[in-house]
Amino acid sequence: MTRLSRFRILLALPAVGLIFVFMILPITNMVDMSFRTTGTTGPFGDAYTLGHYNRILGDGYYWGVLLRSLVTAAMVTLLCLIVSYPIAWHLSKARGTKAVVLYACIASPLMTGVLVRNFGWMIIVALNGPLNEVLLAFGIIERPLRLLFTQGLVILALVHVFIPFMVLPINNALRNISPTLTEAAASMGATRLDILRDVILPLSFPGIYPGVILVYVLAVAAYVTPALLGGQMVSYMPTLIISELTGTFQWPLGSAMAIVLSLSSLGVVILFTAMTWKMMERSRA
Amino acid sequence: MTSSATTFANQRSVSFGFALLIVVLYIFLLAPLVAIVGSSFTQSLLIEFPPKGLSLRWYVEFFSRHDLVSGLIMSLRIGMITAIVTTVIAVMAGLAGRTLRGRLSGWFQVGMALPLLVPELLTAVGLLFFLYEIDLGKTVVGLQMGHILMSFPYAYVSISAALRQVPSSLEEASASMGATGWQTFRLVILPLVMPGVAMGAIFAFINSFDLYTISLLLKPLGGNTLPLALFDFLTYEFKPTAAAAATISIVLSLIGVALVQKLVGLQRAF
Numbered sequence: 001m002t003r004l005s006r007f008r009i010l011l012a013l014p015a016v017g018l019i020f021v022f023m024i025l026p027i028t029n030m031v032d033m034s035f036r037t038t039g040t041t042g043p044f045g046d047a048y049t050l051g052h053y054n055r056i057l058g059d060g061y062y063w064g065v066l067l068r069s070l071v072t073a074a075m076v077t078l079l080c081l082i083v084s085y086p087i088a089w090h091l092s093k094a095r096g097t098k099a100v101v102l103y104a105c106i107a108s109p110l111m112t113g114v115l116v117r118n119f120g121w122m123i124i125v126a127l128n129g130p131l132n133e134v135l136l137a138f139g140i141i142e143r144p145l146r147l148l149f150t151q152g153l154v155i156l157a158l159v160h161v162f163i164p165f166m167v168l169p170i171n172n173a174l175r176n177i178s179p180t181l182t183e184a185a186a187s188m189g190a191t192r193l194d195i196l197r198d199v200i201l202p203l204s205f206p207g208i209y210p211g212v213i214l215v216y217v218l219a220v221a222a223y224v225t226p227a228l229l230g231g232q233m234v235s236y237m238p239t240l241i242i243s244e245l246t247g248t249f250q251w252p253l254g255s256a257m258a259i260v261l262s263l264s265s266l267g268v269v270i271l272f273t274a275m276t277w278k279m280m281e282r283s284r285a
Numbered sequence: 286m287t288s289s290a291t292t293f294a295n296q297r298s299v300s301f302g303f304a305l306l307i308v309v310l311y312i313f314l315l316a317p318l319v320a321i322v323g324s325s326f327t328q329s330l331l332i333e334f335p336p337k338g339l340s341l342r343w344y345v346e347f348f349s350r351h352d353l354v355s356g357l358i359m360s361l362r363i364g365m366i367t368a369i370v371t372t373v374i375a376v377m378a379g380l381a382g383r384t385l386r387g388r389l390s391g392w393f394q395v396g397m398a399l400p401l402l403v404p405e406l407l408t409a410v411g412l413l414f415f416l417y418e419i420d421l422g423k424t425v426v427g428l429q430m431g432h433i434l435m436s437f438p439y440a441y442v443s444i445s446a447a448l449r450q451v452p453s454s455l456e457e458a459s460a461s462m463g464a465t466g467w468q469t470f471r472l473v474i475l476p477l478v479m480p481g482v483a484m485g486a487i488f489a490f491i492n493s494f495d496l497y498t499i500s501l502l503l504k505p506l507g508g509n510t511l512p513l514a515l516f517d518f519l520t521y522e523f524k525p526t527a528a529a530a531a532t533i534s535i536v537l538s539l540i541g542v543a544l545v546q547k548l549v550g551l552q553r554a555f
Binding site: 009010011013018019023024027030043083086099100104106107109111112113114115118119120129130163168218221228242245246251254255258265 | 303306307310311313314315316317318319320321324332333334335373374375377378380381382383384385393396397399400402403404405406407408410411412413414415417418430431433434437441466491494495496497498501502512515516519523527528531534535538539541542545546550551552554555
């Protein structure tokens with residue numbers, strides 16, 4: 001290594017310092033916090049205990065909330081994949097101005113804040129809102145539906161939030177599939193369905209995999225959407241964690257909950273990776 | 286003859302069905318934004334879409350609300366500082382990353398993207414305690430650091446991608462002609478990567494402008510960012526002023542999208 005490039009590597013110091021000091025240290029510190037006793041004068045005590053983990057894992061209430069968070073995120077991810085695949089397929093075929101317009105339609109929601117987009121759904125599903133008016137006009141329903149503060153709306157809004165995260169990697173994977181492959185399959189008598197199932201789907205897996213992981217991990221920890229659209233009736237893990245931290249100042253318990261939630265979602269990711277390992281190998285071959 | 290005609294008809298109806306599906310999906314994707322922008326121009330006292338009449342009264346109302354305007358100013362200020370700081374350190378880190386090869390380079394990329402890969406909630410909770418311990422709890426500086434951290438990967442990804450496009454032979458040529466490292470950077474590399482750097486700054490700014498969870502936990506005493514102020518507003522008074530505030534945020538993101546298209550093209554950026 002020359003003297004110049006040894007100097008060059010030092011340029012990474014501010015970035016490495018930022019991530020180490022303001023992210024790795026704090027998260028390590030949080031693990032420590034989760035074993036602290038509940039404080040009497042401050043938000044945490046000096047002694048160590050396993051009590052918070054025992055409390056979370058021994059209490060049916062916390063299990064219920066955790067399970068709801070994990071299952072809801074799985075439903076969001078699956079629905080998001082189903083909705084995003086056709087969009088990605090269509091986008092991957094587009095060229096020129098049409099492609100630019102479509103990319104803009106996907107990037108605009110992506111670059112708009114989650115809170116703002118969730119607020120948009122509040123307007124749409126309001127009792128006198130456009131969705132109810134359309135459904136009434138077509139005679140599909142007789143009286144307006146109450147959709148605000150339901151779990152269904154939380155799922156719908158989360159699917160909407162994460163569509164770009166799913167569309168973009170799948171689109172990139174689809175763009176990398178050589179058209180000669182599908183032409184070859186068609187010339188050998190494969191139907192469109194055969195080609196989709198046996199050629200396109202496996203080859204787009206390198207895009208599906210990161211999309212699914214990203215959406216799942218983000219959906220499990222999503223806070224704004226359930227807080228704004230979920231109402232007071234149903235708790236999700238992130239809303240519970242934040243109310244423990246900012247409402248009752250139970251820092252150790254809140255930390256333990258955040259760690260349990262993160263480890264569970266990591267577990268699901270590992271499970272998913274193990275289940276789809278074969279598919280990934282096939283797409284590489 | 287008949288069978289081929291039915292296949293043809295089937296294929297036609299399949300592609301028509303697919304086209305319809307795509308239209309419905311894009312309506313779904315854009316509906317919340319359209320509903321917000323539309324209802325912000327209503328004349329009535331309720332948030333309504335389609336709007337009743339056209340007026341700018343809710344924008345006037347927005348700018349007369351101290352809590353919302355100070356939120357907007359705070360978000361703009363934090364976003365600008367975030368954009369400047371992340372861009373500078375991302376350029377430096379990108380230059381350092383260029384010298385790494387093979388596996389080390391891959392790990393470096395992952396390390397730089399960490400704030401994006403770890404859930405925001407986890408980082409936010411960790412930072413809440415950490416800032417409290419270093420006496421920066423509930424301060425604007427603490428919140429600013431959180432925003433810089435969370436937005437850094439967006440700047441880094443764009444900027445390092447632009448830097449990777451610059452062939453190292455250019456640097457060698459510049460050095461062989463006696464240019465110092467700084468001169469090579471300033472006169473050769475920077476002009477070539479400027480679009481990518483500008484895009485990184487835009488992404489960092491917009492990400493900071495949109496952050497919610499981390500801002501909620503690190504909220505300084507007596508200060509609100511626009512998303513925090515908007516959430517409170519939506520909880521206590523559900524009026525079209527909120528739609529006006531949200532429209533301002535949508536307009537900013539549309540400007541961002543247009544700039545990215547102009548700088549490097551959306552297809553390359555995403």
